[in-house]
Amino acid sequence: MTFERDSADVDALRTDRYLDAILAAAERHAIDVPAAIEIDPALRRAALRLRRDLVRVHPSFRFEERLARRLAEAAAEVSATSTEPRGASAQVRADRRSAAVVREVDWDPAVDPAADLARQDRRPLIIRGAVASAALGIAGAAIVVARRRSRPLPPMARAARAVRRGSAARRFSRARRARLA
Amino acid sequence: MARAVFRRSGAPVEARVRRLDLDRPLVEAARSDPARFDAIYRKYVAQVYSFAFYELADHHTAEDVTEQTFLRALVALPRFHERAPRGASDSRGGTGSPDASTFRVWLFRIARNVVANERRRIRRHPVVPLEGALLSAATPDVEGTAIRHDEASAAWSVVGRLPDDRRRALVLRFVDEMSTSEIAAVLGRTEGAVRVLIHRALRSVAGELGPER
Numbered sequence: 001m002t003f004e005r006d007s008a009d010v011d012a013l014r015t016d017r018y019l020d021a022i023l024a025a026a027e028r029h030a031i032d033v034p035a036a037i038e039i040d041p042a043l044r045r046a047a048l049r050l051r052r053d054l055v056r057v058h059p060s061f062r063f064e065e066r067l068a069r070r071l072a073e074a075a076a077e078v079s080a081t082s083t084e085p086r087g088a089s090a091q092v093r094a095d096r097r098s099a100a101v102v103r104e105v106d107w108d109p110a111v112d113p114a115a116d117l118a119r120q121d122r123r124p125l126i127i128r129g130a131v132a133s134a135a136l137g138i139a140g141a142a143i144v145v146a147r148r149r150s151r152p153l154p155p156m157a158r159a160a161r162a163v164r165r166g167s168a169a170r171r172f173s174r175a176r177r178a179r180l181a
Numbered sequence: 182m183a184r185a186v187f188r189r190s191g192a193p194v195e196a197r198v199r200r201l202d203l204d205r206p207l208v209e210a211a212r213s214d215p216a217r218f219d220a221i222y223r224k225y226v227a228q229v230y231s232f233a234f235y236e237l238a239d240h241h242t243a244e245d246v247t248e249q250t251f252l253r254a255l256v257a258l259p260r261f262h263e264r265a266p267r268g269a270s271d272s273r274g275g276t277g278s279p280d281a282s283t284f285r286v287w288l289f290r291i292a293r294n295v296v297a298n299e300r301r302r303i304r305r306h307p308v309v310p311l312e313g314a315l316l317s318a319a320t321p322d323v324e325g326t327a328i329r330h331d332e333a334s335a336a337w338s339v340v341g342r343l344p345d346d347r348r349r350a351l352v353l354r355f356v357d358e359m360s361t362s363e364i365a366a367v368l369g370r371t372e373g374a375v376r377v378l379i380h381r382a383l384r385s386v387a388g389e390l391g392p393e394r
């Protein structure tokens with residue numbers, strides 16, 4: 001089993017090297033192709049046939065120029081949005097850029113390799129800042145309300161509270177002196 | 182007896198050797214000035230278009246896919262990060278591991294995603310046969326096309342009948358002339374798996390084409 005798998009891997013590796021060789025030969029316009037006697041002749045024929053028949057297809061000149069113009073327009077929009085004032089964050093600029101350029105294209109974030117990254121980058125920054133500032137605001141408001149709600153004590157009540165605090169302090173110092181003695 | 186160990190300190194060899202992405206100057210230029218994206222576009226338009234055409238067998242859909250691919254690439258270019266290969270390297274400028282990414286690999290990943298999206302959309306609609314569409318628009322040499330018509334259409338139809346992953350690997354290998362490691366990075370597989378995939382695909386093609394006439 002392992003032997004069969006290894007031999008398949010070796011065959012695949014030999015075929016891969018042969019394909020490298022014939023592609024490189026075509027690249028340098030060589031007339032002859034490398035002879036690889038260790039490869040099955042049927043495979044060699046198939047590789048050469050595909051090399052000849054699977055041609056690269058070029059789009060029409062009209063389409064190529066139309067898309068070039070479209071990309072130039074999109075590039076101009078990208079440049080315009082990337083030179084916005086510094087007040088706008090990088091994420092906001094990137095969002096505007098994407099929206100401006102891709103609004104006519106059916107943009108599906110599920111198939112955009114960079115979209116996940118963008119989503120990860122965006123959320124925590126915004127939410128964290130908003131939560132922090134909101135928490136500070138709520139705490140400040142609570143303190144102000146508590147102070148306003150607490151009515152001032154009458155003079156007799158304040159005096160009674162002071163006496164209670166004083167007697168507590170005296171009791172503490174008396175006990176301390178007794179311990180030291 | 183103690184064995185001599187010839188080991189250098191520091192990072193392993195694979196980590197120290199960094200392969201230069203040949204498109205890096207073009208990518209940097211396009212990043213600093215988006216108007217210079219045109220050079221990248223001109224370099225890869227035929228490759229992306231061919232990939233889309235062999236996948237979808239329709240010129241109009243292939244044009245749509247090409248357009249979407251380049252527009253998305255233009256928008257997402259600031260977020261593209263070249264990742265150096267960590268594994269074995271090859272002589273054709275390939276990348277060594279599936280997570281490595283040159284600009285070309287990144288562009289073809291976008292193209293593959295756009296093709297998948299397009300395929301989902303047109304699943305219910307009939308498509309033009311690959312060989313007919315190829316012959317009608319791909320080859321300007323009418324006389325040569327007539328001579329090789331049978332052979333070429335036979336090869337195209339055999340490739341068109343292959344399972345998706347095998348056909349895709351063959352197209353990337355023969356049409357876009359990618360190395361095995363680049364195909365591995367585009368398809369998200371290991372190099373070994375891609376080698377076996379191509380080997381089996383070739384064997385299928387050889388079996389269907391039969392002996393050369």
